[in-house]
Amino acid sequence: MGAWGTLVLAAESGPHLPSVEDFLPPEILFEGTPFAINRIILVRLIATAVLLAVMVVTAYRAKVVPGRWQSAVEWVLEFIRDNIVYQIMGELRGRRYVPMITTLFLTIFVFNLCGVIPGMNIAATATITMPLVFAIWTFCQYWIAGIREKGLGPFLKEELFPAGVPWPIYIILTPIQLLELVLIRPLSLTIRLFANMIAGHLLLATCLAFTQFYIVESADKILALPGCLWLVGGLIFTLFEMFVAALQAYVFAILSTAYINQSYPENE
Amino acid sequence: MKPLAEGGIDLFLPETYDIVWSLVILVVIAAVFYKVVLPRFQKVFDERSARIEGGIAKAEQARKEADEAKRKYEERLSTARVEASKIRDDARAEASHIIADARSRAETDAAQITANAQRSIESQQQQALVSLKGEVGTLATALAGKILGAKLEDGAVQASMIDQMIADMDGDGDGK
Numbered sequence: 001m002g003a004w005g006t007l008v009l010a011a012e013s014g015p016h017l018p019s020v021e022d023f024l025p026p027e028i029l030f031e032g033t034p035f036a037i038n039r040i041i042l043v044r045l046i047a048t049a050v051l052l053a054v055m056v057v058t059a060y061r062a063k064v065v066p067g068r069w070q071s072a073v074e075w076v077l078e079f080i081r082d083n084i085v086y087q088i089m090g091e092l093r094g095r096r097y098v099p100m101i102t103t104l105f106l107t108i109f110v111f112n113l114c115g116v117i118p119g120m121n122i123a124a125t126a127t128i129t130m131p132l133v134f135a136i137w138t139f140c141q142y143w144i145a146g147i148r149e150k151g152l153g154p155f156l157k158e159e160l161f162p163a164g165v166p167w168p169i170y171i172i173l174t175p176i177q178l179l180e181l182v183l184i185r186p187l188s189l190t191i192r193l194f195a196n197m198i199a200g201h202l203l204l205a206t207c208l209a210f211t212q213f214y215i216v217e218s219a220d221k222i223l224a225l226p227g228c229l230w231l232v233g234g235l236i237f238t239l240f241e242m243f244v245a246a247l248q249a250y251v252f253a254i255l256s257t258a259y260i261n262q263s264y265p266e267n268e
Numbered sequence: 269m270k271p272l273a274e275g276g277i278d279l280f281l282p283e284t285y286d287i288v289w290s291l292v293i294l295v296v297i298a299a300v301f302y303k304v305v306l307p308r309f310q311k312v313f314d315e316r317s318a319r320i321e322g323g324i325a326k327a328e329q330a331r332k333e334a335d336e337a338k339r340k341y342e343e344r345l346s347t348a349r350v351e352a353s354k355i356r357d358d359a360r361a362e363a364s365h366i367i368a369d370a371r372s373r374a375e376t377d378a379a380q381i382t383a384n385a386q387r388s389i390e391s392q393q394q395q396a397l398v399s400l401k402g403e404v405g406t407l408a409t410a411l412a413g414k415i416l417g418a419k420l421e422d423g424a425v426q427a428s429m430i431d432q433m434i435a436d437m438d439g440d441g442d443g444k
Contacts, residue, residue, distance in 0.1 A: 019279065020276055020279060023279055024278055026385075027285070033285070034284050034285050035285060035288060035289075036283075036285035037285070037289070038285075041285070041289045044289065044290075045289070045293070048296065048297060051297065052296070052300050055300070055305045056300065056304055056305060059304060059305040059306075059308035060308065062308055062309060062312040063312070064312060064319055073307065073309075074313075077306075079318075099298075099301055099302045099306050100298075102301060103298045103301040103302070107294070107302075117379050117407060127279075127282075127286050127290075127292045128279060128280050128281070128282055129282040129283070129286040129287050130286075133291055133294050134294070141353075198410075200278070221311075268393070
């Protein structure tokens with residue numbers, strides 16, 4: 001009812017600008033249950049199906065002498081492995097985390113790309129939960145790595161009371177470090193990704209809403225000129241969003257790797 | 269229309285169903301990636317590097333074989349060269365042998381021919397001598413008879429006279 005009202009209102013009084021409701025769409029299936037599905041979750045499910053189908057088919061058809069598509073996929077996988085994981089952690093330590101970082105990178109990338117795919121028009125990472133779940137995975141991994149490699153006590157001691165600092169500083173430093181370890185790391189990962197997707201959608205949808213309003217809905221033909229400018233803006237931001245989709249996936253993957261790596265002792 | 273600021277806090281409050289679906293999706297994707305996709309790609313990567321290493325090893329093997337073949341070929345070539353020169357030497361030796369043989373045979377033949385010729389010459393000479401002896405005897409007798417005017421009737425005297433004459437002739441021949 002609310003959505004319909006907004007639509008009618010928009011058609012009468014101005015461009016249909018994007019709003020918070022774009023990110024809180026109504027439930028359309030299994031309403032009221034824990035398995036309720038709204039538009040974003042539907043987008044997410046479709047993106048998941050496509051991602052898995054493509055990757056599984058590519059994996060099953062992978063040959064020793066790769067075709068063009070397989071080479072492209074392999075290039076991405078090798079980029080994640082060599083330029084993200086191994087470069088930060090080294091091969092010995094990093095091997096364990098290659099599948100995790102690969103999963104994170106590809107999932108985030110594909111989910112982000114949904115924001116510029118016609119018909120979906122919203123990133124599958126554009127609710128707080130999805131980035132949060134990714135971040136919690138990273139959070140668990142760096143805690144587990146720290147406890148496994150150093151033991152809980154030494155791990156906390158090293159993190160909360162960094163060596164080489166005069167003790168009065170600990171009064172300020174330790175709470176900050178604790179906050180960093182428990183809240184700031186996962187929340188910064190979450191909010192960086194989430195906010196980027198929100199902003200991207202708002203920019204893009206605003207450009208296209210004005211384009212629609214000026215060129216199609218407006219009676220005054222003179223307004224088609226700014227409408228064209230808005231369309232150009234929409235094109236530019238679409239390209240920009242593709243770039244951001246890859247960039248945010250890269251940033252998330254590289255920060256996760258760095259956080260996990262910090263849980264390991266300096267020298268082995 | 270709801271302004272963007274109003275209800276913005278809702279964006280940061282996860283819905284239960286959202287949590288459920290996010291988890292389900294992540295677990296499914298991670299499971300498929302961990303169990304299927306990445307191991308398969310890893311297998312292909314391993315197989316590829318194995319193939320490349322195998323290819324390098326095979327090339328190395330081929331190079332070794334080629335070297336071996338070349339070495340054998342050269343060995344055989346040098347053996348053949350030695351053999352050829354040996355055959356040539358043998359042939360040369362045989363040829364000189366044959367030539368020497370032929371020469372010696374020719375020399376023998378020549379000597380034989382020479383000897384035969386000598387012998388026939390000697391026998392002819394002997395014959396000539398004998399017939400000459402007879403004729404000269406007769407002629408000399410006739411001549412002497414004519415010169416002396418006497419006819420030597422007695423055969424014995426005649427013979428001794430001739431012998432005497434020949435001996436004189438021989439002695440003249442030897443003295444010269």
